[in-house]
Ligand SMILES: [Fe+2]
Ligand SMILES: [Fe+2]
């Protein structure tokens with residue numbers, strides 16, 4: 001069964017990152033378009049290879065979502081002067097958490113001076129050199145407006161920037177009018193068409209969706225651990241209950257992306273070490289509808305419907321639609337239980353994780369109030385130790401990956417003095 005089309009993986013990634021910072025994602029799309037036009041003109045890659053490159057180029061600044069957190073709008077700074085931090089983090093993110101680790105170094109090198117880049121032995125370094133040109137063209141044409149001169153980077157030709165790349169850019173600009181297409185918005189339609197050539201295997205699609213879930217780590221790494229906990233609990237309950245394979249798969253994807261709208265919620269609210277004000281609670285709750293807007297029309301509706309019901313409750317007291325028990329299906333009810341379990345077994349910003357007896361007492365109370373489905377909670381409680389053992393193993397696995405990633409970030413950072 002196809003849960004998402006290859007093209008929609010790309011569009012979904014773009015929309016999800018837009019939730020964090022729209023301008024940075026627009027920059028990514030424009031750079032991807034410019035590099036695509038250059039490479040197409042060169043004729044070295046097939047359309048489907050270009051499609052992969054477009055995906056990568058669109059996300060070339062993904063590291064900035066983590067490293068520039070409070071100053072992400074100051075693009076001119078980290079795109080011209082302090083460019084190493086986001087290049088390194090983006091590289092490591094793609095290396096450890098994406099299905100295309102081979103392309104990760106493109107991100108590492110996307111700000112490297114051409115003279116230095118020439119000495120590097122790396123198959124795709126030309127793409128990095130082209131991104132470097134494209135992103136300068138975008139950043140400076142945007143910030144300088146009418147003052148912008150296409151040939152202003154000529155003095156950098158052969159030293160900071162690839163002379164061959166610059167020549168190619170001028171050629172493509174005069175032939176196709178790249179800036180005009182960007183100005184009119186026409187480039188977006190062309191990019192969407194290119195996305196139509198993307199072919200991802202089911203395994204790669206799954207990995208891309210997991211990578212999007214890892215984007216929650218830009219907000220906080222504990223949100224990723226929470227998500228992994230929820231997915232594990234869902235999988236185990238579904239197995240214990242002998243749900244058909246098709247439903248288990250729907251539930252897996254629904255659980256994987258259920259909190260993706262959290263990327264649009266301010267950090268201060270997510271990590272507030274106190275009880276939230278009523279207005280903050282209202283804002284926090286919008287993550288469900290925000291997630292739905294991004295996912296609807298991109299993923300199979302059965303998956304979206306599971307994901308978006310994770311805060312509904314059987315007695316109709318949940319949100320956003322106040323659905324009642326009879327209006328929901330088993331995968332939706334399982335995700336609700338798993339989401340509550342996650343909040344109890346993992347630490348929150350305002351309290352530590354809770355012991356087993358307390359978790360069971362709270363869950364039993366939720367059954368008594370007819371909020372959670374009894375049969376599902378009982379299934380969980382009766383396999384509590386086994387399920388939690390797997391949860392702890394999976395969580396430790398991702399924490400280990402983050403540890404390696406953060407350690408390498410420090411090490412490479414020291415080398416480049418960031
Ligand atoms: Fe950059
Ligand atoms: Fe950039």
Ligand SMILES: [Fe+2]
Nearest residue numbers: 258259310311
């Ligand atoms: Fe949620």
